Amino acid sequence: MDLSTSYLGLKLRNPIIVGSSKLTSTFENVKKCIDQGAGAIVLKSLFEEQLLTDSDRLIEKDAKYFWYPEAIDYISTYSKAYGIREHLDLIKEIKAYSKDVPVIVSVNCVTNKEWPQFSKHFEDAGADAIELNISIFPFDTVTESISLEDEYVEIIREVKKNVNLPISVKIGPYFTNPNRIAKRLVKAGASGIVLFNRFYRPDINIETQEVVHDNFLSSSQEMTQSLRWVSILSQKLECDLSASTGIHDYQAVVKQLLAGASSIQLCSALYNKGIGYLDTILFDLQKWMTKNEYASISDFKGKVASDANNTPAFLRVQYMKRNFD
């Protein structure tokens, strides 16, 4: 049975990717993911803000650098370089362990200023692709949607200028017209789009009346949001789609493949059930393929989404009375 798939021009032994998280932040964890059959790994994001804050702190600590702008520049660059060095070492260690499982570096960008230069180092360390985890949230009442979209596009263009690696963009679901932004991202140079990131969701404990931070894993019901957009965009875009959020079992994997996803990213399911659950999902996927007489992923990838009879279902947004009463 052929489980292989192509994602960002890379050959994956199967479509299951371990998504960016703590699960992919250490060599020990990544090794387990590879041993349990992961098709690819997206490393824990390197956060631009974190590196900038670290370098600012370092500068503040030693006031003499305020006298010399060149020194500020130097120490700022040095600190950021130090921050990514650990990441570069991790990439090299993983690639030394396994050449066959692509390693995708994740970069959390908030500007188009810093990352383009640093992205080049990932390429040199042996990374196979870059996933840009972009989340520019407006918390004001003046920013216009188009200016935010322009920032996404600008970041991709800048990174693209500096690296030869394929680039994917991981976005959230909050766009007025996901079709348009997706098309712009591809035009700017993205080879793939990850639909969708699940952002941090603060909650409130009604007993203590405090903000709590325990809502960090998805539920399986959340999968349908990306299922809709994978189905719609797989029919419109010349790029690979990677489905993310709420994919907790082989059934959800199969659904996303039928919708046209080239790969599937898992995170919460592996937090809940352990990295060994990868093996179970792959086993169940093969069982389903055998039962349905599919010899390869390409035999059924996009099958449901490409059937025009199904399009209206994915485009429908309102509950019409006649369907639900």
Ligand SMILES: Cc1cc2nc3c(=O)[nH]c(=O)nc-3n(C[C@H](O)[C@H](O)[C@H](O)COP(=O)(O)O)c2cc1C
């Ligand atoms: C603890 C934790 C840490 C995460 N860290 C990152 C990160 O650094 N970068 C990123 O792009 N996504 C991060 N994510 C989001 C996941 O990669 C994934 O997109 C999200 O959890 C939805 O997938 P799921 O439903 O399979 O969990 C994180 C998720 C969790 C639970």
